[in-house]
Amino acid sequence: MSSTAPTRTPHANSPEPHAATAPAVAVKGVGKTFGATEVLKGIDLTVPAGATTCLIGPSGSGKSTLLRCIAFLEEATKGTITIKGDPLGFAEAANGQRTRLSPQNIRSVRSRIGMVFQQFNLWPHMTALGNVCEALVTVRKMKRKEAEERGMAQLSRVGLEHRATHYPSELSGGQQQRVAIARALALDPEILLFDEPTASLDPELTGEVLNVMRDLAGSGMTLLVVTHEIGFAATVGESIAFLDHGRLLLNGTPREVFGEPRHPRLAQFLETYLDRGAATLL
Amino acid sequence: MSFKLFELMLWAAGYTVVLSAISIVIGLTIGLCVCAAKLARSRALSIPATVFISFFRGVPLLVQLLLIYNLLPAIGISVPSVVAAVIGLSLCTAAYQAENLRGGFNSVPKGLLEAADMVGLSPWQQLKRIRAPIALRLTLPALVNEAILILKASSLISVVGVIELTRMAQNLSASTYRPLLFYSVAGGLYLVICWTVAGGGALAERLTRTSRA
Amino acid sequence: MSLDFGLIIEQMPDILSGLWVTLWIWVVASILGAALGFLVAAARRYGPAPLDWLLKLYVEILRGNPFLIQLFLLYFGGPFIGLRLEPIPAGLIGLTIYASAYFSEIFRAGFQAVPRGHVEAAQCVGLSRSQILRRILLPEMTMLVLPQCVNMAIILIKETAILSIITVPEMTMVIGAIGSQQYAFVDAMFLLAIFYWVLVEICDWLGRRAEAKLSKFRFAVT
Incomplete structure (x- = not known):
């Protein structure tokens, strides 16, 4: 942690x-x-x-x-x-x-409650970081910069901070699933x-x-x-x-x-x- | 063919592009509304949308154009023929675009919306942030295709007297007795326009990156 | 405006002859267009490379400009190169050539969509080339291309209306003429629109039924 x-x-x-x-x-x-x-x-x-x-x-x-x-x-x-x-x-x-x-x-x-799906369900039109930050910005109304800092912290927690700007289609299945875990973790479930x-x-x-x-x-x-x-x-x-x-x-x-x-x-x-x-x- | 006549053909080709583009944009707007109505739970909305789509896809554009062109004055609305032509083209493409959009919305994987649900996005936020952007990207190739179809179909508005590319070729071949030349030039210009739109579409598709999801 | 279909119904014999012309030109052009399109697709796939380029040009030119321009070139331009055609043959030939380009693209996609593995599996159990074509490729392709061929046929019904512009006496021309004579052009166009609408819906329904029947054979398309 x-x-x-x-x-x-x-x-x-x-x-x-x-x-x-x-x-x-x-x-x-x-x-x-x-x-x-x-x-x-x-x-x-x-x-x-x-x-x-x-x-x-x-x-x-x-x-x-x-x-x-x-x-x-x-x-x-x-x-x-x-x-x-x-x-x-x-x-x-x-x-x-x-x-x-x-x-x-x-x-x-x-x-x-956070959820991680079998099919990852990452949104294909957003980067890894965009996926992690989406709810922080639209639901939790966090400032974009603050949300991105928090998102990066979650990505590094799953070892993927160097893939933040990649789109899901550019990631392996394992990486996609780790991004999905970071997305769920970002909301502190x-x-x-x-x-x-x-x-x-x-x-x-x-x-x-x-x-x-x-x-x-x-x-x-x-x-x-x-x-x-x-x-x-x-x-x-x-x-x-x-x-x-x-x-x-x-x-x-x-x-x-x-x-x-x-x-x-x-x-x-x-x-x-x-x-x-x-x-x-x- | 003198340069003067070729210039006339070019001008008419430009008119074809402008009228098609206006029709595509109006058609997309109407198509979005029709698609929303068709996807609505209320029967009072979805049934008229279904009939609209079925009618404008089931009747030849030529017949639609002749109908609208003659119907408007008959019910006391007098508009220039070019307006009637754009209305006809717009309604026809709206029906096709509504179906394309519906296909796009329906092929957004359900799991992506469940994931949005789990992180707390409201139904409206889901539509705005996830469903619509993905659906529009999925619809893009169909939209480019539709634009090419409308560019070609716009040749039919020559029958209601709009002097676009086909009508110009018709007029010039009648006055010079050289139909082979002028219809070939018109065909060549249509080719250039259609290939340009297709190339632009392919480029746009490559720029908007999406995974298969 | 008063809709008076009664006036139009009086002209039934003319209308029926227009309906007949529309239907036969549509059916013949669809069949010939599909056959020509299949040959083009097969030649492009199995023929030498220069033939492929030439046919690609043929297809792209036909797909890249309006049917009306092609029809005008044939009907009005034809006589200047010694090709003098009556409206009906000109319409039939024009529609067939136009259709062949679109059909060839459907078949080309069909050829490509049959998974390589299915052919390899057939080779491994010892089927000959012609057996593979007859027993594996053609049946699988049929399932894949049928819905799109139905779709194309429906597009062609609507394109037959354009033949009225070069005075082919099909439905649109016949009903339009009756409407003008009787000062009931709008009514006539309504009737015509409903006629095409019903015809298209019937074809669409038949196509979907055929597709549903075939769907049980459908393999997992990935």
């Missing part, structure tokens, strides 16, 4: 009544259906603050959908999600009635979500992204990572959640989840991911 400029955002140090005790994210009874298919079937999950939680599971298990619900890119059809105790999107009354919160409220709760951040990268480029994530985990940020990199999950993750067919099958420390005796579904899943570092666990 040493290279980060010590800037304050409106909420970063504001007194949250339950910030000290509340988990970073609390998911209660979340369900999601797309048409007739039930993708999430009542998930309860607690994401501890200041730690790295990895969501693993086979394709189609619903882990990305769960992450997108926590980012409010998808709206859960059932249940509630709270961010440090504050309800996200919907408030639930004692009788279980859900009411939609105001757009301002949704935006303010959401501004505390309390929680950083990663949606399969290395899944669309060539194998030789995954390392640079995973290293940046490892550094972030070491700095005490709250990370929630959907990943197929089992080796990364087992070594960096402090909490592991294993999803299967829209249900949370296992949740605990890597030792609890990966240790013997192993759940048969997890054992079967690990078999298919030997090349992603699962071999070391077997």
